[in-house]
Amino acid sequence: MENGTLLKAKAEKFGLTEGITEWILTTKNAAGEEISANAAPIGIIQKNGKICLRLFKGSKTFENLRREEYFAANVTDDTVLYAESAFYDLDENRFEYREYQPQAMPAERIPVLKEADCVILFRCADRNETNELLIIEIEPIDCMIQNADKPGFVINRGINAVIEACVHMTRYELTKDRAYIDKINQLQEIVFKCGRKRDREAFEIIMKRLQG
Amino acid sequence: MENGTLLKAKAEKFGLTEGITEWILTTKNAAGEEISANAAPIGIIQKNGKICLRLFKGSKTFENLRREEYFAANVTDDTVLYAESAFYDLDENRFEYREYQPQAMPAERIPVLKEADCVILFRCADRNETNELLIIEIEPIDCMIQNADKPGFVINRGINAVIEACVHMTRYELTKDRAYIDKINQLQEIVFKCGRKRDREAFEIIMKRLQG
Numbered sequence: 001m002e003n004g005t006l007l008k009a010k011a012e013k014f015g016l017t018e019g020i021t022e023w024i025l026t027t028k029n030a031a032g033e034e035i036s037a038n039a040a041p042i043g044i045i046q047k048n049g050k051i052c053l054r055l056f057k058g059s060k061t062f063e064n065l066r067r068e069e070y071f072a073a074n075v076t077d078d079t080v081l082y083a084e085s086a087f088y089d090l091d092e093n094r095f096e097y098r099e100y101q102p103q104a105m106p107a108e109r110i111p112v113l114k115e116a117d118c119v120i121l122f123r124c125a126d127r128n129e130t131n132e133l134l135i136i137e138i139e140p141i142d143c144m145i146q147n148a149d150k151p152g153f154v155i156n157r158g159i160n161a162v163i164e165a166c167v168h169m170t171r172y173e174l175t176k177d178r179a180y181i182d183k184i185n186q187l188q189e190i191v192f193k194c195g196r197k198r199d200r201e202a203f204e205i206i207m208k209r210l211q212g
Numbered sequence: 213m214e215n216g217t218l219l220k221a222k223a224e225k226f227g228l229t230e231g232i233t234e235w236i237l238t239t240k241n242a243a244g245e246e247i248s249a250n251a252a253p254i255g256i257i258q259k260n261g262k263i264c265l266r267l268f269k270g271s272k273t274f275e276n277l278r279r280e281e282y283f284a285a286n287v288t289d290d291t292v293l294y295a296e297s298a299f300y301d302l303d304e305n306r307f308e309y310r311e312y313q314p315q316a317m318p319a320e321r322i323p324v325l326k327e328a329d330c331v332i333l334f335r336c337a338d339r340n341e342t343n344e345l346l347i348i349e350i351e352p353i354d355c356m357i358q359n360a361d362k363p364g365f366v367i368n369r370g371i372n373a374v375i376e377a378c379v380h381m382t383r384y385e386l387t388k389d390r391a392y393i394d395k396i397n398q399l400q401e402i403v404f405k406c407g408r409k410r411d412r413e414a415f416e417i418i419m420k421r422l423q424g
Binding site for chain 2: 013022041077078079080082083084086087149150153154155157159160162163164166167169170195198199201202203205206209
């Protein structure tokens with residue numbers, strides 16, 4: 001139990017905050033002659049102390065995590081990796097495998113991106129499937145730094161949306177151009193969906209300013 | 213010289229990347245009976261090996277840095293601090309002062325935010341003023357970690373814009389709703405203005421996908 005709490009704290013340092021954070025998930029493809037892996041950007045949801053994935057039917061990650069128990073979340077500030085893995089299959093030589101030894105079970109080999117700065121290894125703890133959605137409760141089982149120079153990087157669309165809203169609000173105050181207000185209103189949804197409690201508070205400051 | 217290069221590398225770790233990064237700048241207000249400070253979010257521009265500020269006439273930061281030689285850039289992932297300092301004056305008890313000793317000169321006291329995770333102290337090296345704009349070339353003189361648990365956090369609107377563009381492109385591919393293409397086109401300007409070389413490359417991947 002203590003170990004789980006420590007791992008969660010370590011994962012938070014690597015960028016796994018409250019709200020929805022954006023990661024490149026690496027999963028094992030179905031066993032063929034050789035092991036192969038898939039990478040794709042996915043949001044990890046952390047809410048009320050639980051960590052989970054919401055995967056839509058049809059993606060490779062959906063297929064793989066319906067079957068595989070282990071996967072990795074990769075941390076990087078390299079946006080090229082996000083764009084490439086979102087829209088293309090990465091070559092197998094971009095992956096390496098981390099060994100994980102569950103208690104009284106054969107060792108697992110979990111794919112990670114060689115270029116990632118850090119990786120968090122996860123286990124799927126519980127699955128709920130509806131017609132088009134697979135919700136998986138997950139738990140971190142290990143955190144590894146691969147590049148000591150860049151040990152953490154949070155990608156939270158809610159944090160980013162607050163920064164954008166501040167920029168728009170500043171410009172609105174200078175120009176009184178109401179197009180900026182539309183932009184701020186559009187950002188609200190992302191802050192409330194992906195942001196941390198603190199980001200929602202920050203957004204309230206902007207809204208109050210707008211009203212006052 | 214070597215020291216300058218080392219300081220730049222350290223500042224980069226704290227989030228001062230190529231492109232435009234967003235910081236809370238803390239500056240000294242004009243001398244009254246007591247020292248007081250101002251905080252405001254400002255972009256720091258790093259391009260072709262030079263670091264500079266572009267300040268518009270009328271802001272407190274403009275006034276203060278026209279006169280003062282030293283200031284600090286504060287790192288935090290707390291968006292409330294951004295919103296508060298963008299639109300309100302922070303209480304003086306939110307600041308503390310770091311001493312800096314220039315060669316053969318009296319010691320300087322530079323205001324920083326108590327709540328910042330890290331701070332970079334800067335010196336204004338060169339000023340160019342036009343009718344409405346003050347462009348200051350700046351150089352880091354010291355980097356300090358205030359919260360060892362959170363030693364770095366990059367806020368680069370270009371990085372964020374690439375992530376948003378990936379999200380919109382993924383949704384466009386699912387829905388074929390052309391509203392997503394408009395959003396991607398709007399993000400391009402931010403990527404090219406604030407992003408790093410790598411972020412522009414990432415955006416090209418998305419544009420190619422859109423065209424192909």
